[in-house]
Amino acid sequence: MKCSRCGKEAFTKLKRHNAAFCKDCFELFFERQVEGAIRRKQMFTKNEHVLIGVSGGKDSMALWYYLHKAGYKTTGVHVFLGIGRYSEESRKIVESFALSHGLSLKILNVADFIGHSLPEATKKLKERAPCSLCGSIKRYILNKFAVEQGFTVYATGHNLDDEAATLLGNVLHWHIDYLAHQDPHLPSPHPKMTRKVKPFYTLTEEEIIHYVTLHNIPFIPERCPLSIKAKSLDYKEVLNSLEEKSPGTKHMFLLGFLEKGKQYFAREYTPPLLRECERCGMPTTRDICAFCRILEKLRNQGVKNSAHSRSE
Ligand code: FES
Numbered sequence: 001m002k003c004s005r006c007g008k009e010a011f012t013k014l015k016r017h018n019a020a021f022c023k024d025c026f027e028l029f030f031e032r033q034v035e036g037a038i039r040r041k042q043m044f045t046k047n048e049h050v051l052i053g054v055s056g057g058k059d060s061m062a063l064w065y066y067l068h069k070a071g072y073k074t075t076g077v078h079v080f081l082g083i084g085r086y087s088e089e090s091r092k093i094v095e096s097f098a099l100s101h102g103l104s105l106k107i108l109n110v111a112d113f114i115g116h117s118l119p120e121a122t123k124k125l126k127e128r129a130p131c132s133l134c135g136s137i138k139r140y141i142l143n144k145f146a147v148e149q150g151f152t153v154y155a156t157g158h159n160l161d162d163e164a165a166t167l168l169g170n171v172l173h174w175h176i177d178y179l180a181h182q183d184p185h186l187p188s189p190h191p192k193m194t195r196k197v198k199p200f201y202t203l204t205e206e207e208i209i210h211y212v213t214l215h216n217i218p219f220i221p222e223r224c225p226l227s228i229k230a231k232s233l234d235y236k237e238v239l240n241s242l243e244e245k246s247p248g249t250k251h252m253f254l255l256g257f258l259e260k261g262k263q264y265f266a267r268e269y270t271p272p273l274l275r276e277c278e279r280c281g282m283p284t285t286r287d288i289c290a291f292c293r294i295l296e297k298l299r300n301q302g303v304k305n306s307a308h309s310r311s312e
């Protein structure tokens, strides 16, 4: 198999582009996709300091590696969730990567914010799916950190597969409000919320795996053990089987939506008014924000449990 660009021995074939690439040309393809996304969506410039959410997984590690290599100023932020060996390994990976590349990194321990590790919290709040609880907690503490530290942009490694799966979930449930604003660049709706960007939204999981392999970028290969039942994995499976039969389906689905479909939902949508949480002062659509409501439930659960053990 020959590289479609230069004719050298190819290293991979990308069916959705109907092209094969050697290592150098693949790197060029990959990095042009990222730069194209950053420019097209006006995500950030080299004058800005980009905060990157680094979980230790392949996507965020590849993003951190690339942005640093391309000369962007970055700081990594990692949320330590306390999920046993999985969290320990993830933290080690981001710490040693930061050290070996001379990068700045901040670790936020979820227990410092909610008084429990994530597995403890999921046991107490059984009515919430672990990933949804984790998502709400992480969103809050990451945004709070970003705002307090003066970061104006927060980047994540979400890729085409992630975004297409989210889109499928939003369509299946007709989440009109989410469809109206699903975008790889979410502007800040409130002075206490940073804007959020996803520079990998045009790259597939497979392409990111090629990139991390090519550059020996360390990452944790296992999935989070709490995410096993996540709905998004089912959506990915469906999309992968469609992709297998018709390469390019995921790309058409997501990019077609962003270019042509989203506008119809956006027209129908009025963004909710944001005010400040009565307890913590962070933005919310209700009197008390989702995070403070989680804290309250955790506290109430603790009271219930101690009343229960006293009556035994
Ligand atoms: Fe959040 Fe696993 S990383 S539930």
Ligand code: ZN
Residues within 6 Å of the ligand: 277, 278, 279, 280, 281, 282, 288, 289, 290, 291, 292, 293
């Ligand atoms: Zn609050």
